[in-house]
Amino acid sequence: MGMVREKYSGKNKDISQMKKPVIDAQGVDLTFQTNDGPVHALKDVNLQVDKGDFVSFIGPSGCGKTTFLRCIAALETPTGGKLTVNGLSPDEARKSRAYGYVFQAAGLYPWRTIAGNIRLPLEIMDFPKPDIPERVEKVLDLVDLKGFGKKYPWQLSGGMQQRASIARALAFDAEILLMDEPFGALDEIVRDKLNEELLKLWAATNKTIAFVTHSIPEAVYLSTKIVVMSPRPGRITDVIESTLPKERPLEIRDSEEFIKIAHRVREGLRAGHAE
Numbered sequence: 504m505g506m507v508r509e510k511y512s513g514k515n516k517d518i519s520q521m522k523k524p525v526i527d528a529q530g531v532d533l534t535f536q537t538n539d540g541p542v543h544a545l546k547d548v549n550l551q552v553d554k555g556d557f558v559s560f561i562g563p564s565g566c567g568k569t570t571f572l573r574c575i576a577a578l579e580t581p582t583g584g585k586l587t588v589n590g591l592s593p594d595e596a597r598k599s600r601a602y603g604y605v606f607q608a609a610g611l612y613p614w615r616t617i618a619g620n621i622r623l624p625l626e627i628m629d630f631p632k633p634d635i636p637e638r639v640e641k642v643l644d645l646v647d648l649k650g651f652g653k654k655y656p657w658q659l660s661g662g663m664q665q666r667a668s669i670a671r672a673l674a675f676d677a678e679i680l681l682m683d684e685p686f687g688a689l690d691e692i693v694r695d696k697l698n699e700e701l702l703k704l705w706a707a708t709n710k711t712i713a714f715v716t717h718s719i720p721e722a723v724y725l726s727t728k729i730v731v732m733s734p735r736p737g738r739i740t741d742v743i744e745s746t747l748p749k750e751r752p753l754e755i756r757d758s759e760e761f762i763k764i765a766h767r768v769r770e771g772l773r774a775g776h777a778e
């Protein structure tokens with residue numbers, strides 16, 4: 504089976520798609536006004552992400568990956584176009600707890616235990632107190648940290664801390680997980696393991712995941728959809744629908760199909776660079 508090339512530029516929309524996209528960007532533009540003049544961080548971004556998709560954003564520094572994720576999370580407001588999350592405005596989606604956010608640094612509070620860190624968003628959101636311990640246990644189990652709830656962040660390795668930060672984002676059972684280079688600071692072996700675990704977690708929870716990365720193998724291994732971006736102005740230059748099966752052992756990275764997709768991502772990045 505060959506890869507499906509999707510039209511992503513202009514105003515094309517797949518009208519055969521009956522279900523509503525979880526993330527729907529139409530002509531999204533964002534220009535920052537800075538002291539050095541305007542910075543066009545996002546230009547005419549058109550993208551539909553369906554429920555259960557694992558979408559990765561890849562591209563060189565400054566191509567707008569983080570900015571786009573921040574728009575979804577209502578941390579930035581586009582200056583043009585239309586963006587909806589679960590059919591709502593990003594701000595409404597935030598209020599309806601549509602997503603959890605995982606950052607590059609685990610960002611755990613050192614004075615709180617792992618369970619205490621995971622509990623924090625639940626406490627802030629005023630979750631019923633009696634339900635909290637069970638939820639904390641459930642997400643600790645999901646990220647394979649059962650029994651570590653009473654430890655402090657500094658007692659855990661970098662990879663374990665990042666898993667704890669994923670657990671925290673999962674605690675309120677949001678349908679969407681936004682992940683901004685969560686494994687960027689980890690060594691390759693740990694990263695491989697966490698990639699494998701993340702796929703299992705994704706399969707078990709049926710979440711929609713939007714994931715920022717600089718790594719081609721990571722993007723190809725994880726994603727159902729790979730969005731290649733280019734800077735100045737920040738824009739989408741290719742959207743690749745992965746043809747890899749949902750079940751992905753690490754060895755799939757040696758398969759012909761994997762290498763073919765990785766090649767297309769690399770070509771997309773190179774083309775964006777040359778412009």
Ligand SMILES: Nc1ncnc2c1ncn2[C@@H]1O[C@H](COP(=O)(O)OP(=O)(O)OP(=O)(O)O)[C@@H](O)[C@H]1O
Nearest residue numbers: 535537542544563564565566567568569570571737
């Ligand atoms: N708050 C801001 N004010 C002004 N300019 C900004 C702001 N946030 C981002 N930018 C600019 O917008 C562009 C896109 O930045 P962004 O952080 O989204 O890129 P990125 O692809 O995530 O990069 P990296 O891979 O380095 O994280 C860059 O030129 C950046 O300098």
